[in-house]
Amino acid sequence: MRRKVTLKQIARELDVSISTVSKALRHSKEISEDTREKVQAFAKLYHYRPNNIALSLKNRKTKTIGIIIPEIVHHFFSKVIRGIELVANKRGYNVIVGLSNEAFDKEVINMEMLANGSIDGFILSISKQTLLQQDYHHFNETINQGMPIVMFDRVVNEINCDKVIVDDLNGSKRAVEKLLSNGCKNIAIITTKDYVSVGRLRTQGYLEALEEHKIYSKSSLILKIDVELDSEDHLDDLEKEIEQFFKNNRNIDGIFAVNELYAITAMKVARKFGNQIPDDIQVIGFTDGVLSKHATPSLTTVSQHAQDMGEKAADLLINRLELDIDQEEGEEEEEEHYQTVIIETELIERDSTKAL
Amino acid sequence: MRRKVTLKQIARELDVSISTVSKALRHSKEISEDTREKVQAFAKLYHYRPNNIALSLKNRKTKTIGIIIPEIVHHFFSKVIRGIELVANKRGYNVIVGLSNEAFDKEVINMEMLANGSIDGFILSISKQTLLQQDYHHFNETINQGMPIVMFDRVVNEINCDKVIVDDLNGSKRAVEKLLSNGCKNIAIITTKDYVSVGRLRTQGYLEALEEHKIYSKSSLILKIDVELDSEDHLDDLEKEIEQFFKNNRNIDGIFAVNELYAITAMKVARKFGNQIPDDIQVIGFTDGVLSKHATPSLTTVSQHAQDMGEKAADLLINRLELDIDQEEGEEEEEEHYQTVIIETELIERDSTKAL
DNA sequence: TTGTACGCGTTATCAA
DNA sequence: TTGATAACGCGTACAA
Numbered sequence: 144m145r146r147k148v149t150l151k152q153i154a155r156e157l158d159v160s161i162s163t164v165s166k167a168l169r170h171s172k173e174i175s176e177d178t179r180e181k182v183q184a185f186a187k188l189y190h191y192r193p194n195n196i197a198l199s200l201k202n203r204k205t206k207t208i209g210i211i212i213p214e215i216v217h218h219f220f221s222k223v224i225r226g227i228e229l230v231a232n233k234r235g236y237n238v239i240v241g242l243s244n245e246a247f248d249k250e251v252i253n254m255e256m257l258a259n260g261s262i263d264g265f266i267l268s269i270s271k272q273t274l275l276q277q278d279y280h281h282f283n284e285t286i287n288q289g290m291p292i293v294m295f296d297r298v299v300n301e302i303n304c305d306k307v308i309v310d311d312l313n314g315s316k317r318a319v320e321k322l323l324s325n326g327c328k329n330i331a332i333i334t335t336k337d338y339v340s341v342g343r344l345r346t347q348g349y350l351e352a353l354e355e356h357k358i359y360s361k362s363s364l365i366l367k368i369d370v371e372l373d374s375e376d377h378l379d380d381l382e383k384e385i386e387q388f389f390k391n392n393r394n395i396d397g398i399f400a401v402n403e404l405y406a407i408t409a410m411k412v413a414r415k416f417g418n419q420i421p422d423d424i425q426v427i428g429f430t431d432g433v434l435s436k437h438a439t440p441s442l443t444t445v446s447q448h449a450q451d452m453g454e455k456a457a458d459l460l461i462n463r464l465e466l467d468i469d470q471e472e473g474e475e476e477e478e479e480h481y482q483t484v485i486i487e488t489e490l491i492e493r494d495s496t497k498a499l
Numbered sequence: 500m501r502r503k504v505t506l507k508q509i510a511r512e513l514d515v516s517i518s519t520v521s522k523a524l525r526h527s528k529e530i531s532e533d534t535r536e537k538v539q540a541f542a543k544l545y546h547y548r549p550n551n552i553a554l555s556l557k558n559r560k561t562k563t564i565g566i567i568i569p570e571i572v573h574h575f576f577s578k579v580i581r582g583i584e585l586v587a588n589k590r591g592y593n594v595i596v597g598l599s600n601e602a603f604d605k606e607v608i609n610m611e612m613l614a615n616g617s618i619d620g621f622i623l624s625i626s627k628q629t630l631l632q633q634d635y636h637h638f639n640e641t642i643n644q645g646m647p648i649v650m651f652d653r654v655v656n657e658i659n660c661d662k663v664i665v666d667d668l669n670g671s672k673r674a675v676e677k678l679l680s681n682g683c684k685n686i687a688i689i690t691t692k693d694y695v696s697v698g699r700l701r702t703q704g705y706l707e708a709l710e711e712h713k714i715y716s717k718s719s720l721i722l723k724i725d726v727e728l729d730s731e732d733h734l735d736d737l738e739k740e741i742e743q744f745f746k747n748n749r750n751i752d753g754i755f756a757v758n759e760l761y762a763i764t765a766m767k768v769a770r771k772f773g774n775q776i777p778d779d780i781q782v783i784g785f786t787d788g789v790l791s792k793h794a795t796p797s798l799t800t801v802s803q804h805a806q807d808m809g810e811k812a813a814d815l816l817i818n819r820l821e822l823d824i825d826q827e828e829g830e831e832e833e834e835e836h837y838q839t840v841i842i843e844t845e846l847i848e849r850d851s852t853k854a855l
Numbered sequence: 856t857t858g859t860a861c862g863c864g865t866t867a868t869c870a871a
Numbered sequence: 872t873t874g875a876t877a878a879c880g881c882g883t884a885c886a887a
Contacts, residue, residue, distance in 0.1 A: 146645050147616075149880060160858045165882060175856055190640070194616040196555045197880035200863045205552065207595070207617075215584070216577045225571050228598050237612065239563070239595040242584050256593065260503075260550040260864085261563075284546070289502050407793050433788075437763050439795040505864060516874045521866060531872055553864035556879050616880085 148189040207237045209262035213245045213270045218432040226453020243270040251281045264291040293460045305459045306483040314445040314488030315348030318427045327397030331364040333405040345401040403430035426495040440494035504545045563593045565618035569601045569626045574788040582809020599626040607637045620647040649816045661815045662839040670801040670844030671704030674783045683753030687720040689761040701757040759786035782851040796850035
């Protein structure tokens, strides 16, 4: 077992100085062709590779991006990661992942852990608990320490940073309009409680679409699901709640659900109540997931282009990181103008809505 | 914007030496209570945290685990990551993720990138292309450099390292036995080409189950799907291939599919051919995915306990890392006995098989 | 053409 | 009780 070789070992072996080896390997023409070749041959033989950690310490940058997401077993988030990783790798960065598991504490701890030199910047989506508590000090502290953050999807206005969001409002608006133009008269929405920003926006889109079509929204047609019901353990409860909702609203002929799980469950319940989809009830979800594609009937959805979001977020972050380098000395940092990139949604029509 | 403070800055500020600060912060009783408190107060005020990179360089370990997987947008792999992250975090480690995207080159590049000091060890699952080419030099090199590897799921005998695998053979065997005891007479298998180790093993389980029931296996009932058909872009081709398979085998009354996608697609095709599930054809898949749970009918599957695999893999790796420390000096490394942990599968009965 | 010295941030050892 | 020094591995400005 030969451990990793270092410059020092090569230097000792070849009886030259460390800096000579360093220069020779970096093809500096300060060094004679003779020694250069000798050193390079030796380095190749022993598979010399510079130690990343030492480079990070020296350069004061790690070429690593920290990702903090609430959950990884989730099509949307894993697609975002894929997008981030793609761009990051292409631009010479690695990706380190921390999971908040939707909990405030784990989010804070994870961020502190990574912020102490392990990474150059964050890409993150806020946990539900954090959104609920509205405690964002850890984000601000991180930014104040000069570590850039890019938020995606679950963002918050209070924080000054680059953001990548889905056009939730217009996405849902168009979905609801689709239902309307497909002839639905009683469109229900199954959404989250309002503190989840994306849920709130999607609800708003729903309301605006109705309003613009001069339809009065009825609060009875709006079901706001509580967070806990999302977890695997509470699938049954979710189903029951939606069942109750159906019982209270016998005349529903269209459903807009703000995520895949709600949509699928709604379809299931609708069928249980003897409805045909899309003949009796048409359903549209909001997501990128696999479920939608393979459900029966396959689900018409508002696609979020998750991978695009990841790619965009990575580009934003790396751009800022490399920009910071150039103006390193500028000290008084000319007022930094943060961007909010909006990723357009796309309505993917499948079999849960009528083909006109 | 106050940048991260370092020992040096605190020392200068308080007009003491760096080492005094360091000791004071580590509660060394070498230091007078006076200065100790002074330093600690100052450090707290400025949120001093030791720089991870510097610590890594000094301690020659990063407390970071590198994960290399073929694909992240995949229920199985993301669940494994969740398991790894859970244990890693609990034991004070971070997790850095590299995606091979099923390609040999990316696997190699990613590993080289991380092996140069960024991590203490790998947890990985081999890419399809690597399995196909059977070129494993990068694994051996990594291990020879003293960096431990734990492989999971897609492993290979040639490599000497800890492994965590699913009991593929017995899992499929029991699945097929279930179909048999449920009355199926013509059980087909939809599997992968043999170089995918898990596919091969699951096929073997299928064959053994038949054999033990004195049933001759028919090659016409074995469909081995080519890799490329797995990708999103080739879903249609996959469906067509399975359709053709059905046309050639009109008498199928049971299907065992080695993954979720194959199973779902098979159900779809079966229905298209006018079959009722589970009345005419019973189907069992091999997976942990969401599709199975939410499909119509919901799919009976062999669960792999992906999260357990991740947890076990992380424990194996960290155990070895911390063991290495203790016997650091031992040099002649008493022969290392690597383990292969087998995670038992579990048959989860849902609605694609008959309830007897 | 080659080597020395320094610094990145930290800790451990030894000297004062 | 405190401080100076070395070391982790690297790159580079400067000296030889």
